[in-house]
Amino acid sequence: MTASTVWQGARRRIHLQEVGTRDGLQMEQAFVPTSDKIALVNALSQAGLSKIEVTAFVSPSAIPALRDAEIVMREIERRPGTVYSALVPNVRGAERAIEARTDELNLVMSTSATHNLANLRMTREQSFAALAQVVAAAQGAPVALNISLSCVFGCPMEGDVAQSEVFAWVQRFVDLGVTGVTLCDTTGMAYPAQVAALTAAARARWPEVRFTLHFHNTRGMGLANVLAAIDAGATLFDTSLGGLGGCPYAPGATGNVCTEEVAHALALMDFDTGLDEALVIAAAARLPALIGHDIPSQIVKAGRRLDLHAVPAGFAEIRERALARSAT
Numbered sequence: 209m210t211a212s213t214v215w216q217g218a219r220r221r222i223h224l225q226e227v228g229t230r231d232g233l234q235m236e237q238a239f240v241p242t243s244d245k246i247a248l249v250n251a252l253s254q255a256g257l258s259k260i261e262v263t264a265f266v267s268p269s270a271i272p273a274l275r276d277a278e279i280v281m282r283e284i285e286r287r288p289g290t291v292y293s294a295l296v297p298n299v300r301g302a303e304r305a306i307e308a309r310t311d312e313l314n315l316v317m318s319t320s321a322t323h324n325l326a327n328l329r330m331t332r333e334q335s336f337a338a339l340a341q342v343v344a345a346a347q348g349a350p351v352a353l354n355i356s357l358s359c360v361f362g363c364p365m366e367g368d369v370a371q372s373e374v375f376a377w378v379q380r381f382v383d384l385g386v387t388g389v390t391l392c393d394t395t396g397m398a399y400p401a402q403v404a405a406l407t408a409a410a411r412a413r414w415p416e417v418r419f420t421l422h423f424h425n426t427r428g429m430g431l432a433n434v435l436a437a438i439d440a441g442a443t444l445f446d447t448s449l450g451g452l453g454g455c456p457y458a459p460g461a462t463g464n465v466c467t468e469e470v471a472h473a474l475a476l477m478d479f480d481t482g483l484d485e486a487l488v489i490a491a492a493a494r495l496p497a498l499i500g501h502d503i504p505s506q507i508v509k510a511g512r513r514l515d516l517h518a519v520p521a522g523f524a525e526i527r528e529r530a531l532a533r534s535a536t
């Protein structure tokens with residue numbers, strides 16, 4: 209990394225794209241009431257998020273936590289400049305999402321054969337065939353398309369996934385006309401040097417593609433990976449309010465990189481995220497009451513760097529005694 213690009217942002221614009229309302233809430237045991245989901249998305253819109261992955265149009269039996277997808281997507285307040293996205297697994301999901309006025313369909317499959325089969329119950333070729341049908345069905349609709357490729361930086365069951373394998377899948381979706389690709393560190397296996405090399409290579413090979421980086425903080429390298437990707441030219445990042453999220457196929461996995469933590473760090477480095485940090489933190493502070501447990505966010509716990517605290521009780525007396533000692 210170079211000091212000029214990472215440690216001094218010089219107001220370079222970095223776009224944070226919220227996935228907590230889908231990737232985070234789908235992992236929770238508690239069902240967050242529909243009205244609270246809508247209010248949370250509205251709060252994130254007001255905070256200035258570039259994109260919000262609102263929900264997933266999947267079978268309610270598969271992800272019961274998001275069984276209210278249509279209502280949430282229809283009833284949120286739309287902020288000009290914010291893209292409202294949803295995960296869709298198949299043509300029926302795409303039809304439901306389009307009917308609910310979703311701006312972008314987020315497709316997903318894994319670059320790892322084992323992970324794809326375990327997670328989606330399909331081979332990679334079966335997944336690709338199903339998603340190709342979604343792309344075809346969406347043609348002519350007022351909706352953008354993005355493919356999220358899982359396990360780009362490693363699979364917990366196979367180990368490293370070759371860059372050539374990753375890029376072969378990117379090319380297949382580019383050939384279908386998809387112009388948004390998310391490179392996902394699904395289980396927190398990425399490390400900065402790997403991230404920088406793969407990000408730079410992908411951007412050089414497909415300059416017309418909008419690449420998003422999606423990191424988890426499972427091994428404590430989430431923010432370092434964000435900075436490595438920025439140094440390689442990336443400007444789009446998935447983040448999760450409160451640090452929610454996880455993966456059932458990675459024991460000990462934590463959530464995605466935390467929206468308010470990344471926003472706070474980048475602001476200190478003079479990057480422009482376009483976010484109102486206070487509003488983002490206030491939205492994150494709602495989460496424990498909604499999901500019934502604490503959240504990973506250190507910013508919610510400790511506050512921002514210059515959120516100052518009251519002096520200790522009895523401080524005036526302590527000061528007077530210190531001054532008296534210095535006078536003798």
